[in-house]
Amino acid sequence: LPAGLSQWFPALEVLDVSGTGLAEVGAELLSLPCLHTLLAKNNRLGGPGSLPKGLGQAPLARSLRVLNLSGNRFAEVPPALLQLRGLRSLSLGGNRLHSIPPDIQELRSLEFLYLGGNFIASIPPELAKLPSLKYLVLCDNKIQSIPPQLAQLHSLRSLSLHNNLLTYLPREILNLVHLEELSLRGNPLVVRFVRDLTYNPPSLQELAGRTVKTRNVPYAPSDLPENLVRYLSLASNCPNPKCGGVYFDSCVRQIKFVDFCGKYRLPLMHYLCSPECSSPFSSASQSSTSQSESDSEDEASVAAHRMQKVLLG
Amino acid sequence: FRYTRNLVDNGNGKFNLMILCWGEGHGSSIHDHTDSHCFMKILQGNLKETLFEWPEKKGNGEMIKKSERVLRENQCAYINDSIGLHRVENISHTETAVSLHLYSPPFDTCNTFDQRTGHKHKVTMTFYSQFGERTVCVSTRSYTLK
Numbered sequence: 160l161p162a163g164l165s166q167w168f169p170a171l172e173v174l175d176v177s178g179t180g181l182a183e184v185g186a187e188l189l190s191l192p193c194l195h196t197l198l199a200k201n202n203r204l205g206g207p208g209s210l211p212k213g214l215g216q217a218p219l220a221r222s223l224r225v226l227n228l229s230g231n232r233f234a235e236v237p238p239a240l241l242q243l244r245g246l247r248s249l250s251l252g253g254n255r256l257h258s259i260p261p262d263i264q265e266l267r268s269l270e271f272l273y274l275g276g277n278f279i280a281s282i283p284p285e286l287a288k289l290p291s292l293k294y295l296v297l298c299d300n301k302i303q304s305i306p307p308q309l310a311q312l313h314s315l316r317s318l319s320l321h322n323n324l325l326t327y328l329p330r331e332i333l334n335l336v337h338l339e340e341l342s343l344r345g346n347p348l349v350v351r352f353v354r355d356l357t358y359n360p361p362s363l364q365e366l367a368g369r370t371v372k373t374r375n376v377p378y379a380p381s382d383l384p385e386n387l388v389r390y391l392s393l394a395s396n397c398p399n400p401k402c403g404g405v406y407f408d409s410c411v412r413q414i415k416f417v418d419f420c421g422k423y424r425l426p427l428m429h430y431l432c433s434p435e436c437s438s439p440f441s442s443a444s445q446s447s448t449s450q451s452e453s454d455s456e457d458e459a460s461v462a463a464h465r466m467q468k469v470l471l472g
Numbered sequence: 473f474r475y476t477r478n479l480v481d482n483g484n485g486k487f488n489l490m491i492l493c494w495g496e497g498h499g500s501s502i503h504d505h506t507d508s509h510c511f512m513k514i515l516q517g518n519l520k521e522t523l524f525e526w527p528e529k530k531g532n533g534e535m536i537k538k539s540e541r542v543l544r545e546n547q548c549a550y551i552n553d554s555i556g557l558h559r560v561e562n563i564s565h566t567e568t569a570v571s572l573h574l575y576s577p578p579f580d581t582c583n584t585f586d587q588r589t590g591h592k593h594k595v596t597m598t599f600y601s602q603f604g605e606r607t608v609c610v611s612t613r614s615y616t617l618k
Contacts (some may be wrong), residue, residue, distance in 0.1 A: 200566050229496070230566035252496055252565030271473075275497045276565035294473045298497050299565070317473040319497060340474055342499075344587055 165190035177201050177227075183209050189217035196225040205232030205254065215242030229253050229273065241265045252276050252296070261285035275299050275319065284308035298322050298342065307331040321345045327426040349426045361409035368394065369432075372405045397432035406432040474498055475562075476600035487576035490599070494519065494569040499561025501584040502535065504553050504592075509576045513548045517562060517569030521549055524557045527590025535587050557585060 160176070164187040171191050175198040176184070182203040188194070189211055204210075209231075214220060223243050229252035236251065241262045249266065250273035257278050264285040271294045279300040286295075287308040294317045302323040310331035315338055322345035361369070371378065372394050380388050394405040475498040481489040494517070502524055512519075523538040538556055542563075543549055551558055562569040583592040599607045 250496075273496065273565070296473075296497055299563075319473075321499070348588070 160185050160187040162187060164188075169193070172196065174198070182206065184211060186211040186213070189213055189219060192218040193222065194219055195222055197223060198225075198227045199231070200227050200250070201230040203232060204228060205234060209233070210237050210239045212239075214239040219243070221245045224248065226250070229276075236260050236263070238262070244268065247271065247291075249273070259283055259286060264288035267291070270294065270314075272296065282306055282309065287311040290314065293317065295319070305329055305332065310334040313337065316340065318342075330427040332427065361406075364390070365407045365409050368407050369405055373403070402432060404432040475500065477597065479599045479602040482578065483576075485578070487574055488578035490573050490575075491515070492571045492573060493600075494562035494571070496562065496565050496568060499563075500559055502557050502559045502587055503585065503595075504557050504583050505551060505575070506579040506582050507553055508579050509574075510551050511548065511574040512543075512550070512560070513572045514543050514545050515570040515572055516545060517564065517567045518545070519543050519569050519571055520561050520563050522559045522561075523551075523555070524559070524585070524587075526557060527585065527592070532589060535585060535590050559587075 160181075164171075169191075170193050172193050173196040174188075174191070174194060177198050177200040180203055181199065183206070184197075184199060184204065188197070220242050221244060223246055225248040226240070226243065226246055227248075227250045229250045231251075231254050233251060233254040233256060235256065236259065238260070240249075241260065243266065245268055246266050247268050248271040249269060250271075252273045253276040255278060256274065257280065259274065259279060259282060261283045262285070263283070266289065268291060269289050270291050272289075272292060273294075273296040275296045275298040277300050279297065279302060282297070282302060282305060284306040286292075287306070287310075289312065291314055292312050293314050295312070295315060296317075296319040298319045298321045300323050302320070302325060304325065305320070305328055307329035308331075310329070310333075312335065315335050317340040318335075318338060319340075319342045321342040325343070325346040326349050328343075368391055370376065371391060378388075378391075383391075390407065394407060397404040397406060473495065475492055475494040478491045478493065479488060480491055481487075483489065502522075512521075520540060520542050522540040525536040525538055527535055535557075560571075579597075581594055581596050584595050585592050601607055
């Protein structure tokens, strides 16, 4: 960037340096107090020092709203970027990212996140802590599974997952009530019933924990060592509404198909507290497999019905 | 956040002329063209067109790709139902794309196809804008099998 940029153009709000071959964006950026949009796509950014030091302390950290770094050479999300607390829109499409840092949750104002066309293999659950995220693009990556926590993205309207390595989705995806668009093509989604045949029996600690929780055995923090109090707080509810049980670490993974009018079957993974527990999607036992599940009054079927509208034309 | 269809001219009911605006990574579903002629010209950026065979009547397997190509700026393409089905997508993660489409006769419903199974589903197509004015849909959901 030319030296003296902020002296000549102190009121600069939008700066587009795309396609200029820049290998680094220098400190001149830091003294632009009004800048809200920075477009720097198709450059040679990505090495250390691509972004200026002190980015988090500059006025830019609060004023920048839109940042486009697509088509560069970033192999990791630069930590300095995560200090841009006012950022609403971030694009790192077409870079060389292999992962998303958990600290992405620092970008509290983020509404639009484009990470398509990278080499991302997994999604950190911390991504779900972005309360305003509306559009999430993760297409053309190497993602093998979606963390169930992603269902906490209550504002999410559009989720792009096409061309990845997904074999199933977490059942919790049905909880995204505002989701209007979901792209799943180009994933090796399983089409046949799959059941996890290995079941590790629960530990004694788990069995005790389950009993404490399901029998409502009263306890106070002073009654137990701190680690056990914490352990008890991590109980997950078995999704089977007829079960009411809980589990900690020992659970059965099961893939069930949620069938939308026989036109599109979505494989959803859920966890059951024991092999004897039956699926929340049907009142039949687990041995019923590829039949299409008929709609019941189940909470899950209402959610499935909504997802049907998102998926089908 | 998907591609938008913007009607420019309806030729006294004889054709629809529209401009499609594709964001990065946006693609259409596999679709047919309801017995109409379809011309497409790239005005900006690039679009990948993948042609598919019609699935068997009792389609129950992966759909067969016939060919694919990337259409560059100013290139034109034509398709109708006797040629086959296609998917159009902007595969760029950095550039947007704009295309001009001419459909004659005009149609507002078509079938979309699930690539994995060949199952088809009839959909009603909507416009994001018409003659420069934003069209507000009755339903806000974009029902597209992608």
